[in-house]
Amino acid sequence: MFSWLGKQGGGRERGGAGNDVVQTVTGALRDLYLRKLLPLEEHYRFHDFHSPALEEADFENKPMVLLVGQYSTGKTTFIRYLLEQDFPGMRIGPEPTTDSFIAVMYGESEGNVPGNALVVDPKKPFRKLSRFGNAFLNRFMCSQLPNQVLKSISIIDSPGILSGEKQRISRGYDFCQVLQWFAERVDRIILLFDAHKLDISDEFSEAIKSFRGQDDKIRVVLNKADQVDTQQLMRVYGALMWSLGKVINTPEVLRVYIGSFWAHPLRNTDNRRLFEAEAQDLFKDIQSLPQKAAVRKLNDLIKRARLAKVHAYIISYLKKEMPSVFGKENKKKELINKLPEIYIQLQREYHISAGDFPEVKKMQELLETCDFTKFHSLKPKLIEAVDNMLANKIASLMSLITQEESNMPTEIVQGGAFDGTMAGPFGHGYGEGAKEGADEDEWVVAKDKPAYDEIFYTLSPINGKISGISAKKEMVTSKLPNSVLGKIWKLSDCDGDGMLDDEEFALAKHLIKIKLDGYELPGTLPSHLVPPSHRKPFQTVE
Numbered sequence: 001m002f003s004w005l006g007k008q009g010g011g012r013e014r015g016g017a018g019n020d021v022v023q024t025v026t027g028a029l030r031d032l033y034l035r036k037l038l039p040l041e042e043h044y045r046f047h048d049f050h051s052p053a054l055e056e057a058d059f060e061n062k063p064m065v066l067l068v069g070q071y072s073t074g075k076t077t078f079i080r081y082l083l084e085q086d087f088p089g090m091r092i093g094p095e096p097t098t099d100s101f102i103a104v105m106y107g108e109s110e111g112n113v114p115g116n117a118l119v120v121d122p123k124k125p126f127r128k129l130s131r132f133g134n135a136f137l138n139r140f141m142c143s144q145l146p147n148q149v150l151k152s153i154s155i156i157d158s159p160g161i162l163s164g165e166k167q168r169i170s171r172g173y174d175f176c177q178v179l180q181w182f183a184e185r186v187d188r189i190i191l192l193f194d195a196h197k198l199d200i201s202d203e204f205s206e207a208i209k210s211f212r213g214q215d216d217k218i219r220v221v222l223n224k225a226d227q228v229d230t231q232q233l234m235r236v237y238g239a240l241m242w243s244l245g246k247v248i249n250t251p252e253v254l255r256v257y258i259g260s261f262w263a264h265p266l267r268n269t270d271n272r273r274l275f276e277a278e279a280q281d282l283f284k285d286i287q288s289l290p291q292k293a294a295v296r297k298l299n300d301l302i303k304r305a306r307l308a309k310v311h312a313y314i315i316s317y318l319k320k321e322m323p324s325v326f327g328k329e330n331k332k333k334e335l336i337n338k339l340p341e342i343y344i345q346l347q348r349e350y351h352i353s354a355g356d357f358p359e360v361k362k363m364q365e366l367l368e369t370c371d372f373t374k375f376h377s378l379k380p381k382l383i384e385a386v387d388n389m390l391a392n393k394i395a396s397l398m399s400l401i402t403q404e405e406s407n408m409p410t411e412i413v414q415g416g417a418f419d420g421t422m423a424g425p426f427g428h429g430y431g432e433g434a435k436e437g438a439d440e441d442e443w444v445v446a447k448d449k450p451a452y453d454e455i456f457y458t459l460s461p462i463n464g465k466i467s468g469i470s471a472k473k474e475m476v477t478s479k480l481p482n483s484v485l486g487k488i489w490k491l492s493d494c495d496g497d498g499m500l501d502d503e504e505f506a507l508a509k510h511l512i513k514i515k516l517d518g519y520e521l522p523g524t525l526p527s528h529l530v531p532p533s534h535r536k537p538f539q540t541v542e
Contacts, residue, residue, distance in 0.1 A: 107144025148415020
């Protein structure tokens with residue numbers, strides 16, 4: 001079934017479990033791109049309008065995370081926090097310090113690689129950045145160091161964004177175009193905001209808009225949240241969502257992670273539990289990137305193929321409408337002005353979604369410098385090859401990814417700050433909720449049992465037990481829904497006799513308290529919560 005994958009499993013090795021499936025899939029994707037999609041792109045000059053051709057390194061590289069934000073929002077500090085060590089070229093301060101794009105990647109020894117040398121290295125996925133010229137390359141570098149985190153992912157630090165036209169002009173290169181280039185190739189885009197500086201400058205707004213079509217990759221971090229109290233944090237969060245809503249045109253609400261991402265004491269500890277939960281969720285999202293890398297590359301190839309098809313329809317239509325001899329310039333201007341109408345016509349003719357078309361204004365600007373007479377007419381065979389790829393090859397490859405990943409151990413990012421949240425007393429949720437008392441010899445419910453016993457004996461127990469009806473009268477006073485109380489009853493009725501003794505009743509009250517405190521109930525009763533009289537002989541608390 002998958003014979004078309006051929007001998008495409010080669011390429012540079014990537015450490016960690018799941019390596020085989022990644023290599024197989026990336027090789028197959030590369031083969032599909034070269035045989036099916038690249039001919040269409042080259043025939044209709046796709047690379048001049050949208051994105052440079054993909055190279056082997058684009059398929060083989062590790063997952064990348066792009067950090068974007070205004071100055072002093074903590075981008076570089078965030079990287080330092082994840083790695084738990086300094087990296088070459090790192091500068092941190094309240095003023096705008098990072099004035100370059102820095103690719104933080106794994107290397108056997110520490111060192112910097114300047115941009116001009118970086119874009120000629122075939123093993124790095126940055127060769128196509130050379131088109132942005134020396135003004136950009138002088139502000140681009142690779143920082144290499146032997147760090148466990150970087151064995152699984154690479155991180156791209158971007159210059160802090162300022163407001164004002166002067167900052168934009170002084171860069172000497174198209175900042176938003178560079179961001180767009182990275183956005184098309186990275187696995188995750190993290191927008192960082194400072195709890196004290198929520199304003200989105202004009203350039204930041206343009207930068208976010210350059211991520212159009214990559215909405216699924218965007219995550220938002222509200223950093224330095226420990227510097228405000230709970231009431232202020234609620235207002236800050238609301239203001240942030242309102243500001244983002246004006247810039248990011250998507251019906252889905254962006255995932256916002258709230259916290260203080262640096263290795264310093266919290267200034268305000270009221271929301272410590274919230275910050276820990278948010279950090280854990282963000283870590284899980286980043287840790288899952290290696291496992292999802294193959295799917296992400298597949299998804300990006302599909303998006304690219306759909307755009308390439310639309311581009312071919314646009315270019316071939318413009319070619320068809322051009323006169324053979326006279327009035328070429330006037331017709332060109334007329335077609336450029338009518339581009340929105342042409343989009344609508346092509347949507348109807350080829351049954352294409354409006355969301356697959358490139359931005360009208362940008363396309364009009366690019367067409368201004370083109371000679372329409374050199375465009376090619378529609379070549380159905382090229383379109384059919386891409387359609388076949390999308391309809392058959394991609395579906396088969398997706399099935400292969402699902403099958404292979406189910407048989408592979410989960411590959412996650414390890415090292416640095418990620419190790420500090422995995423196990424031990426400082427792991428997320430350790431000693432809280434249903435896990436409280438797991439490492440204690442005494443039954444954790446015992447400390448509150450005298451109070452629970454008083455309630456128990458008011459419910460008229462018979463032979464030391466109360467009926468389900470009597471227990472229900474007390475349990476519903478918690479105002480928890482019946483579905484939750486039903487689960488608590490099932491966990492508490494250890495012997496399954498439909499009645500509760502004093503220890504089982506105390507356990508039920510303890511589980512109710514856990515739920516009311518905002519924690520989740522366990523799926524099965526942990527051994528340390530089993531009442532002492534219901535423990536099997538020689539059973540010990542784990």
